[in-house]
Amino acid sequence: MPPPRGPGLGRRRCRVPSPPTVEPSSNRGPRRSGTRGRAALPGAAAGAAPAGLHALPWQIFPRALSSAVLLLLLVAVLSRGRRCSIAKILQQYRAVIFHEIQNLKNLSGSVHRSGRAGPACRSDKDQKILLSIYNITMSLREVGAGTLHSHEELAVWKVAKNTDFVLRENCRKISKTPLRSTPAQPRRGGPGRRRKQLREIGRKADRLATCWEKLYALHAPHQAPRHS
Numbered sequence: 001m002p003p004p005r006g007p008g009l010g011r012r013r014c015r016v017p018s019p020p021t022v023e024p025s026s027n028r029g030p031r032r033s034g035t036r037g038r039a040a041l042p043g044a045a046a047g048a049a050p051a052g053l054h055a056l057p058w059q060i061f062p063r064a065l066s067s068a069v070l071l072l073l074l075v076a077v078l079s080r081g082r083r084c085s086i087a088k089i090l091q092q093y094r095a096v097i098f099h100e101i102q103n104l105k106n107l108s109g110s111v112h113r114s115g116r117a118g119p120a121c122r123s124d125k126d127q128k129i130l131l132s133i134y135n136i137t138m139s140l141r142e143v144g145a146g147t148l149h150s151h152e153e154l155a156v157w158k159v160a161k162n163t164d165f166v167l168r169e170n171c172r173k174i175s176k177t178p179l180r181s182t183p184a185q186p187r188r189g190g191p192g193r194r195r196k197q198l199r200e201i202g203r204k205a206d207r208l209a210t211c212w213e214k215l216y217a218l219h220a221p222h223q224a225p226r227h228s
Contacts, residue, residue: 084171086126086219092166093212100162101209104155110202120207121214127174129218130167133211134174137163140204143197156201159208 121132141160167174 084126084130084167084174086215088170089130089166090216090219092162092170093216097159097162097166097212100155100159101205101212104159105202105205105209107152107155108198108202108205110206121211124214124218126215126218129211129215130171131174133163133208133215134167136204136208136211140201140208143200143204152198152201159205 120136121129123129123132137160140156143156
């Protein structure tokens with residue numbers, strides 16, 4: 001007869017789990033759990049990368065296109081200020097400058113002379129015509145500065161001032177020099193000098209009127225140009 005067994009002698013022994021081992025600390029970063037021995041899931045690397053780090057070709061094309069459009073808009077806005085507003089310039093000419101030129105021609109006596117004014121505004125381009133108008137006006141101001149009678153010099157000064165103002169406000173591309181706020185002080189001169197100046201002013205006034213009428217005719221072909 002077998003000897004009696006004590007309590008628990010016939011049962012299976014249970015293994016006691018050993019405590020987890022702690023690895024010594026090192027300068028290495030934390031271990032990634034779940035990635036060792038496993039294949040990376042599709043898209044896992046792309047999701048971990050920062051946004052915009054790896055841009056695809058179809059993502060770069062819209063950015064380049066939008067940059068080109070913005071550049072074209074910027075060039076258009078900057079070039080808009082360089083062009084001349086011919087409509088506004090002619091509006092001021094018909095309202096004010098035309099009558100002032102006629103008054104200047106009457107004071108200088110050019111309306112009673114049949115002499116030729118000389119070549120003026122041979123080009124049909126707006127910019128060149130406006131540049132000729134500006135140059136003639138500034139030379140007219142220099143000729144009549146300081147030696148004429150008050151009403152004659154005032155007429156010259158009005159034409160120069162209003163022409164300079166109209167071009168300065170509506171045509172920034174034409175280079176301009178500052179205009180004096182008041183007419184120059186009269187200087188001494190004999191009758192011969194005064195007659196010579198009046199003839200020169202009359203010729204310049206005729207050339208100025210010719211340039212204005214040519215510009216007006218180019219932009220109003222269906223209307224009869226005013227005769228000076």
